[in-house]
Amino acid sequence: MADRSSVCPILELERLRYGFVDRPDFLGPVDLSVEPGHLWGVIGPNGAGKSTLLRLAVGLCRPTGGAIRLSGRPLADVSARRRARMTAFLPQQPMAPPFATAGEIVLMGRFPHRRYFLFESADDLAAARAAMEATDTARYANRPMGTLSGGEAQRVHLAAALAQQPKLLVLDEPTAALDLYYQFAVFESLRSQVDATGLSVIVVTHDLNLAGRYCDRLLLLDDGKPAACGRCDEVLGADVLERVYRVRFERPGGDGGQRWVLPVRRSDEPSGESRSEEAR
Template identity: 40%
Template sequence: MRQGTRQGTGQGPTPPDRSEESPGRASRLAARDLTLAYEDRTVVDGLDLDVPDGRVTVIVGPNACGKSTTLRALGRLLRPRRGAVLLDGRELASIPTRRIARSLGLLPQAPVAPEAITVADLVARGRGPHQRWWRQWSEADEAAVADAMARTRVTDLAARPVDELSGGQRQRVWIAMALAQDTELLLLDEPTTYLDIAHQVEVLDLVRQLNHDRGRTVVMVLHDLNQAARYADHLVAMREGRIVAQGPPAETVTAELVREVFGLDSVVVPDPVTGSPLVVPGAPWQPPTESPADPTAVPVSTRKAGP
């Protein structure tokens, strides 16, 4: 697997390296020879992946490269055509659904809330995997929901219908529901989709804070390469169903990688705020420069016909 070194000009602060794992420590979530397909169309082919524990992993790549499909398989929403997803060394397919739901939370793309459901009720649904027929709602459930709402700053919205909220508020509520599920692994599929830049930063800062405060292992799919480089501990770049490169963003995001994965000429420089790689696309298209008119040329309308 190729790992690049950061290219660019100028100097900037180097962010702390949070990507190293304890020696000999196996990843709780991994994929081995993973092949995924929809009917006869293979989307992911022979993928091997180890998700670093306690870190934020971000998967990037062009449209239709298999990012979201891979995340769906990691969350057992898609059965592999070949290979396996492993959770604590066991194939997901062999683990009871309820046990998976207590270990792994998944927030899919553009989730839809039931009509007229309130914020508090939606967040409370995250406690479903912890319910039993002999043990329904408990003080532990109440505390988990209150904590999730406080961490995502949606407590004041508890009584409001979800469908009346802004895009950023709704996304925080969905993340609160995933947090209330109280899993150590959290999978987020494009959590910033349809959000403006301020709400994108708000959601990504929240994810980063949750990882730091609670030690949650997070896997996200993002479209924005610069956001991925800024927020990821471990970056995975995919193209055509395969991993092209993976590792810390500072070592992985290079102009060569951007060209190979996205087909885009660029310059990679240090982010002036974080020091993480910042991808600057090449010069935009401009109309061709017209040559000055020949001062000796005679306009066609003034030319005389004949001798």
């Protein structure tokens, strides 16, 4: 049984579909299988369905077709408490009461695991401390959330999600508000958690190069449909990338596995050279 669970994907999406009243076939069909210890990046233009896919994966909305399985069990059959122990979600704009300290926010991540009804245990405190160390936020522990900068607060929320000790961590643009240094720092702490604990991560991001550098696999969504899916070099190297983003990319050093791209201009714009000539 233990063997099976180590092979069993933590999250499986099978012919997954989702729609609204006015767009019944907005998303899907999507097939995806997230193995333990994998870091998945979900990329694509605005409105491609990235956030919707994440919301489906953590059970915030119900699919209109297809199946979602968490550790082999249909997601709808997993109790809310059990689901909370297995998956953590970091939304695009997390909220926090401004007078709560960063430490309290991280400790609140222990909610699904708490042993006593009202109080936190020493284990909870240890888990929260470890999560704050891993995200380099331990020094803010006693500061109110309202006094932290956007980037500091974002990392505190990440620490809270890590303190939840999920098997699957789902993040919606966790680096959108961060400067370059902390964009690297956040992805590095995700990567090291994945490597150290066998955590699985699904992260939505607009930064193709961070995704290419730190993720194991990428899923490229285009208007609700998977346009490419697989290893980073395959997805970033694919011609479909230019069509989906409607942007021209240059791919310096293209042979040794394409893990980074350079966006140069909109593909419907007149070519860059002629434009700079006009400027002269």
